[in-house]
Amino acid sequence: MGDAREIDTGTPDLRCALEDRVCTITMNRPEARNALTWDMKWALVDLLPQLDRDPAVGCVVLTGAGTAFCSGGDTKRMAQEGKPPSAEERKHILRREHRIPSLLHHLTRPTIASIPGPAAGAGLGLALACDLRVAARGAFFTTAYARLGLSGDYGTSWFLTRLAGTARAKELMFTGDRVTSERAEQLGLVNQVVDDEALPAATAELARRIAHGPPIALRLMKNNLNRATQHDLETMLDLEAERMPDCAQTSDYVEAVSAFREKRAPVFRGE
Helix, strand or coil: CCCEEECCCCCCCEEEEEECCEEEEEECCHHHCCCECHHHHHHHHHHHHHHHCCCCCCEEEEEECCCCCECCECHHHHHHCCCCCCHHHHHHHHHHHCHHHHHHHHCCCCEEEEECCCEECHHHHHHHHCCEEEEECCCEEECCCHHHCCCCCCCHHHHHHHHHCHHHHHHHHHHCCCEEHHHHHHHCCCCEEECHHHHHHHHHHHHHHHHCCCHHHHHHHHHHHHHHCCCCHHHHHHHHHHHHHHHCCCHHHHHHHHHHHHCCCCCCCCC
16 A cells, blocks of 8 residues: 555644555644634645655645535634734735645646535635545535625636636626535536545545556646646647657656556556
């Protein structure tokens, strides 16, 4: 099964475990629908680059404990903490928080959001920042910002526009309506919807398949796809022409060809 260990995040609000090349990060405040605390946010800012440097990590899964993914910011706790920061202080803090969706998007390992229940506000942004999303049938999604008189954060506008298109993104942002998991799949926000009780197994199966893929090719593949949202066809054709032959020089390519010829599963080593 390979390397298996718990990874210390510095806070009980965020758990992290590595097994069989799959690293699972769990937002761990089920009593508050995994609303984000400062400890959770700063732990994620520190943890994600650490995982990206770990050769034992082939895929990262982000999920929530209990029956929710993440309900966004913890407004109740913020109210209890006294006077809110000034607008300028809040802008500085939010720019630091925004490293989280950026890190998820740019992580060289593929990422999967496993969504057992509601993903709202910043929680929706975190789910959309992952490369793939597997949702329980009972899950739902909402931007929620309009109901709070807020314009949106955590890259939600950017991810929604690219996944669902401009018109649908505007609809979801302007109304703040709840979107069922089935509707989210129709809109392109979710890759797979499964029965609630099947979510852990379905996510684990997908994560293991990806985690045991060719690390070098997957890293370049993800970067190609991310860059394709911002560059024209000719630029991407040139980039692919640079990278495809480089992949063909790796030991992983030699192993893949041998495995195909021998009718067996390849064993990739990232070399």
